[in-house]
Amino acid sequence: MPDVATGATVLDYLCARFPQDAARLTEKVDGGEIVDAAGVPVDSTTVAKPRADIYLYRDPPVEPTVPFSLDVLHRDENLLVVDKPHFLATTPRGAYVARSALVLLRRRFDLPELSPAHRLDRLTAGVLVFTVRAQARRPYQELFAQRTITKQYDAIAPLAADITGRSAGSTP
Known part of the structure; x- marks a missing residue:
């Protein structure tokens, strides 16, 4: 909350700070989803106290769906x-949080300790190894x-023509 008392409500302060989210913030206050430090929901009349924690x-952004499956090749206790x-992030970052390999697999197999042993770039497809238990990490x-x-x-790339106009590997 602000450093000094302004007389504004928590909702007024939040809507002024995040005007693009004003409608959703109002929904969250009405639904009891915004709480103070004691866990008490704020309402539309709750006054913003200086330096108070709320x-x-x-809401997380809508993430793009990767149109390919994440197939399991091997699973054991470790x-x-x-x-x-391609296009699936290994770990949550940037625009890809819930739809990263790590989060998808943790949720699918209920493996909260799952961790990548290495990483592959988001645009790179390939074999990706995760450790199942913290002790194996x-x-x-x-x-x-x-x-x-x-x-x-x-x-895998298309065959490019060389500087003479012939395809690489063709006979003169």
């Missing part, structure tokens, strides 16, 4: 290995960090 969980499709992550395990990247 708890508001803004590892979960998947075939990560460090040893597997160190294998990748110390380059004991090597990754191999293959690319």
Whole structure:
């Protein structure tokens, strides 16, 4: 809340601070979703006290859906290995939080300790290794960090014409 008393309500203050979300903030106050430090819901008449803490969980943005499946290749007590499709983030960041491989797999298999042993870029498809238990995390992550395990990247690309106009590999 503001540093000084203004006489504004919590809702007025929030709507002034986040005008693009005013309608949704009103819905959240009406639904009892915004609470003070004691966990008591604020209402439309609650006065904003200077430097008071309130708890508001803004709605996450709508994330793009990746139109490919996340297939499991292997699972045991220590590892979960998947075939990560193109365009799926490995871990939550930026515009991809709930629709990241880590969050999707934690929810699908109820594995709160799941952690990636390595990462693949969002645009890169390939085999992705996760540790299932916290005790297994460090040893597997160190294998990748110390380059004991090597990754191999293959690319599929169209055949480009060389500078003479012939396709590479064609006979003169």
